[in-house]
Amino acid sequence: MTSMENRRVLLNARPIGVPGAEYFTVVSQPVDALKAGEFLVHNQFLSVDPAMRGWVNDTPNYLPPVAVGDVMRAFAVGKIVASNHRDYAVGEVVCGLFGWQRLTISNGDNVMRRVTDEDLSPSLALGILGLNGITAYFGLLDACDPQAGETVVVSTAAGAVGSCVGQIAKLHGCQTLGIAGGRDKVQQCITEFGYDQAIDYKNTGDLQAELGDKCPSGVNIYFDNTCGPISDAVFEHLALGARITVCGTAAIQEWSPLPVGPRVHRQLMVNRARMTGFLVLDYKQRYLEAVKHLADWLRKGQLVAREHVLADMDQAPGALQMLYRGENTGKLLIKVD
Amino acid sequence: MTSMENRRVLLNARPIGVPGAEYFTVVSQPVDALKAGEFLVHNQFLSVDPAMRGWVNDTPNYLPPVAVGDVMRAFAVGKIVASNHRDYAVGEVVCGLFGWQRLTISNGDNVMRRVTDEDLSPSLALGILGLNGITAYFGLLDACDPQAGETVVVSTAAGAVGSCVGQIAKLHGCQTLGIAGGRDKVQQCITEFGYDQAIDYKNTGDLQAELGDKCPSGVNIYFDNTCGPISDAVFEHLALGARITVCGTAAIQEWSPLPVGPRVHRQLMVNRARMTGFLVLDYKQRYLEAVKHLADWLRKGQLVAREHVLADMDQAPGALQMLYRGENTGKLLIKVD
Numbered sequence: 001m002t003s004m005e006n007r008r009v010l011l012n013a014r015p016i017g018v019p020g021a022e023y024f025t026v027v028s029q030p031v032d033a034l035k036a037g038e039f040l041v042h043n044q045f046l047s048v049d050p051a052m053r054g055w056v057n058d059t060p061n062y063l064p065p066v067a068v069g070d071v072m073r074a075f076a077v078g079k080i081v082a083s084n085h086r087d088y089a090v091g092e093v094v095c096g097l098f099g100w101q102r103l104t105i106s107n108g109d110n111v112m113r114r115v116t117d118e119d120l121s122p123s124l125a126l127g128i129l130g131l132n133g134i135t136a137y138f139g140l141l142d143a144c145d146p147q148a149g150e151t152v153v154v155s156t157a158a159g160a161v162g163s164c165v166g167q168i169a170k171l172h173g174c175q176t177l178g179i180a181g182g183r184d185k186v187q188q189c190i191t192e193f194g195y196d197q198a199i200d201y202k203n204t205g206d207l208q209a210e211l212g213d214k215c216p217s218g219v220n221i222y223f224d225n226t227c228g229p230i231s232d233a234v235f236e237h238l239a240l241g242a243r244i245t246v247c248g249t250a251a252i253q254e255w256s257p258l259p260v261g262p263r264v265h266r267q268l269m270v271n272r273a274r275m276t277g278f279l280v281l282d283y284k285q286r287y288l289e290a291v292k293h294l295a296d297w298l299r300k301g302q303l304v305a306r307e308h309v310l311a312d313m314d315q316a317p318g319a320l321q322m323l324y325r326g327e328n329t330g331k332l333l334i335k336v337d
Numbered sequence: 338m339t340s341m342e343n344r345r346v347l348l349n350a351r352p353i354g355v356p357g358a359e360y361f362t363v364v365s366q367p368v369d370a371l372k373a374g375e376f377l378v379h380n381q382f383l384s385v386d387p388a389m390r391g392w393v394n395d396t397p398n399y400l401p402p403v404a405v406g407d408v409m410r411a412f413a414v415g416k417i418v419a420s421n422h423r424d425y426a427v428g429e430v431v432c433g434l435f436g437w438q439r440l441t442i443s444n445g446d447n448v449m450r451r452v453t454d455e456d457l458s459p460s461l462a463l464g465i466l467g468l469n470g471i472t473a474y475f476g477l478l479d480a481c482d483p484q485a486g487e488t489v490v491v492s493t494a495a496g497a498v499g500s501c502v503g504q505i506a507k508l509h510g511c512q513t514l515g516i517a518g519g520r521d522k523v524q525q526c527i528t529e530f531g532y533d534q535a536i537d538y539k540n541t542g543d544l545q546a547e548l549g550d551k552c553p554s555g556v557n558i559y560f561d562n563t564c565g566p567i568s569d570a571v572f573e574h575l576a577l578g579a580r581i582t583v584c585g586t587a588a589i590q591e592w593s594p595l596p597v598g599p600r601v602h603r604q605l606m607v608n609r610a611r612m613t614g615f616l617v618l619d620y621k622q623r624y625l626e627a628v629k630h631l632a633d634w635l636r637k638g639q640l641v642a643r644e645h646v647l648a649d650m651d652q653a654p655g656a657l658q659m660l661y662r663g664e665n666t667g668k669l670l671i672k673v674d
Contacts (some may be wrong), residue, residue: 062607227602246602255603262595265564265583268614270399275612277605 006031007336008071009100009316011056016096017253018324024072024317031103031330039085041094041104043078045309047126048319048332050158050225050248053239061277072100072316077115077125095125113287117295126161128298128305129291129333135247135280136164137194139289140223141172141277142283143276144243144323148173148218151239153211154195155230156250159186160305160331163193164294167303170194170334171204174221178213179207180231180321181326189331201230218242226251228261235267250324305332312337344673345408346437346653348393354590355390357662361409361654368440372443376422378431378441380415382646384463385496385669386561387585396593399616409653411635414452414462415673432462436461437653439673448611450624452608454632464668465635465642466496466628472584472617473501474627477560478509479581479620480613485510487557488574488576490548491532492567493587495522497642497668501631502560504640512670513557514551516544517568518663525666529641538567545570555579565598572604578611643667649674 006029015023034040055073058065066073077095078089085108088094095112098104115125127133139161146152152169156162157178166176166189178189178198189198197214205212211219211233218239224231228251238244270277283290291292297303308330310319316334323332343366350650352360367597374495392410395402403410414432417425422445425431433448436442452462464470476498483489489506493499494515503526505511507539515526515535526535541547546555548570556575565588589596605612620627634640645667647656653671660669 111651224602227600231602246606249602249606252600252603258599258603260597261600262562263598264587264601264612265561265568265614266589266592266595268612269583269586269616272612272614272616272619274614275605277602277607277609277611279606279607279609282609 004103005029006032006101006103007313008102009313011066011068011070011072012067014058014068015056017057018321019056020321021317026314026317032104033103034082034084036084036104038082038107038199038302039080039088039095040270041076041078041098041106042081043098043104043336045077045123045126046313046316046334046336047075047130048310048316048323048334049075049131050250050322050323052323056216057255062281065220066210068259073097074100075112075126076100076103076336077106077122077128077130079183093122093125096129100334101311107240113291120298123307123309123333124305126333127307128164128303129294132160132331133164133285133294133305134283134290135161135278136168137294138280138283138286139245139247139278140165140168140221141246143245143278144221144223146174146221147174149175151175151176151177151215151217152221152223153179153215153219153234154223154225155234156225156248157181157195157198158188158329159225161247162223162225163189163306164303166193166195167297169221170196171297177211179234184329185326188306197233208236211237215308215315221245223247229336230250232262235262235264238267238271238273242271244273244275246277301320308332340632341440342366343438345346345439346649346650348403348405348409351395351402351405352393354394355658356393357658358654359638360393362576369442369444371419371421372498373421375419375442375444376420376425377445378413378415378435380413380435380439380441382414382460382463383437383650383653383671384412385647385653385660385665385671386412386465387469387587389578389611389657390661394592395662399457399618402617410434410462410465410471411437412449412463413437413441413524413673414442414459414643416530432459432467437650437671451630457632457635460644461635461642462669464644465501465640466631467667468617469497470501470631470642471620471624471627472615473498473505473560474631475617475620475623476582476584476615477502477505477558478584480559480615481558482602483509483558484513486512488512488514488552488554489558489560490514490516490552490556490571491560491562492516492571493518493585494526494532495530495666496562499562500526500585500643501640503532504634506558507533508634508639514548516571521666522663525643529643531646536587541571543563545573548574559584560584565589569599574597575604575608575610577608579608581610581612583614638671647671
């Protein structure tokens with residue numbers, strides 16, 4: 001491939017639910033010439049995130065849906081290889097909403113941040129030093145204010161966000177319980193991410209009863225990445241004054257029409273609990289505060305991150321289904337040559 | 338009736354849902370002799386509150402269920418007519434959890450507060466200067482932090498709590514919309530309680546559409562006294578950063594098993610909204626702060642309260658069903674001779 005040849009993953013139809021590989025086409029296109037005020041990023045890693053499912057569905061969201069025919073919206077990290085922009089120099093590493101493509105022309109608007117921690121892999125900027133870690137940091141510390149000794153339950157506990165939440169909670173003196181699917185992930189929760197306890201929701205006879213056994217004083221904080229039956233079971237065990245961060249809804253395939261489930265009002269009222277919808281984009285002004293702490297913990301070995309790297313962009317079209325089926329064993333990334 | 342003869346409303350069986358008159362028996366009993374450290378209250382008004390439904394159902398709650406055979410738990414206000422207690426003097430007016438009965442022996446533990454505003458009717462201590470008004474005050478101001486210009490929606494808008502919420506919101510410069518059942522109550526919302534707009538949920542073709550028309554910028558604050566379909570419709574119109582106080586669930590008859598409804602997770606997440614379970618008992622240390630402000634507003638005519646007074650204790654057994662059917666036209670009270 002020549003240096004100016006772009007490979008791009010385009011959305012080719014409007015999916016309902018989690019889009020399979022058939023909704024994407026990988027194409028090769030020459031890259032446009034840079035205009036004044038633009039720079040060219042050669043992406044090294046592309047991100048695969050649960051939020052991307054929402055970005056392609058044609059329902060109200062915090063961003064407009066990706067247009068059919070457009071490159072798939074995604075975070076990526078790469079090196080600037082050409083620049084007509086006074087603030088961005090060749091050689092700088094940046095991450096941002098660069099899309100599922102090899103080369104991205106940017107005017108700076110879609111840059112999330114410069115990546116300056118040269119002792120750490122740039123791929124981390126898409127995971128634990130990117131929105132996943134920042135989500136875990138503010139979604140736990142800012143939205144839930146964890147106190148030492150409190151019981152913190154995390155769903156998708158071995159995932160890119162969840163594994164970080166569990167570790168940060170532990171660093172703050174909490175008792176942690178992870179909920180994950182499958183024996184390997186539960187094992188990973190305990191041995192790799194340091195949860196005090198873990199439950200395999202796919203192989204428990206009665207999730208609600210097991211939660212009761214493992215959280216005898218109730219759940220003080222629930223970091224919810226799933227919604228659905230896992231969330232329903234946790235809500236049966238809320239402690240007085242519980243805080244719930246609603247961060248993701250991985251267990252729900254489709255939101256139009258609204259799916260039904262147990263009404264949470266009385267559980268919230270009886271326990272004077274608080275349920276807060278969380279979106280990391282609201283913390284833009286404070287990203288670097290989180291990155292600084294997360295990088296420090298990483299360097300000290302107090303925080304670990306696992307990555308699952310797909311070797312080629314041809315694997316991008318199937319990556320979202322892989323993620324929603326839970327087949328990845330760490331932050332899911334696509335390596336780009 | 339002699340002055341020492343008590344009339345009491347006893348719970349005679351364990352109801353499911355809202356208890357009808359058949360679950361209560363009115364009896365006459367002599368009152369016990371006062372022991373040291375006790376005093377006798379002659380109740381003037383007994384309260385009828387939505388929370389009493391929860392107190393008689395045998396499900397987990399913030400108070401143990403009323404035992405079958407016991408006097409029905411209820412708030413009441415009355416005058417001390419005999420005292421062996423050094424801190425409570427004959428002639429003082431007190432309100433507290435004195436039960437549905439004429440005479441109550443107390444050691445002070447079940448006193449909520451002394452009623453010292455002698456220029457105002459003691460009955461107000463059970464409504465707008467009691468838990469209803471205090472609930473409205475903290476449930477709106479503390480849990481939702483209303484800002485001038487925000488849209489505040491209130492369900493059971495003409496009720497004892499709701500009517501006070503709407504007026505306090507208006508005093509804070511908010512746009513208010515009340516949801517109530519029936520033309521009379523909607524009329525009362527506008528003319529008596531000063532709501533900017535009101536919707537009759539019993540006579541609207543499409544509550545969700547009407548809410549959209551009347552709240553074009555969305556709902557910033559929702560004070561929820563109902564749960565159920567009204568709440569579901571409001572949740573479709575949450576504004577960014579919306580705050581919801583879950584204060585009551587009048588529309589739901591039975592919580593065991595949990596009723597189902599639309600899952601709220603995605604609406605909370607997309608709007609970064611916060612849903613908080615509220616119980617006024619958590620504000621015990623701050624009751625007088627609310628009463629002071631509410632009494633000031635009442636005296637200045639900035640706040641109005643309406644009472645619906647049943648003339649005799651024989652009407653107590655049917656009063657909870659009357660309340661849940663929405664047949665009262667103000668704070669529902671029972672007068673005691």
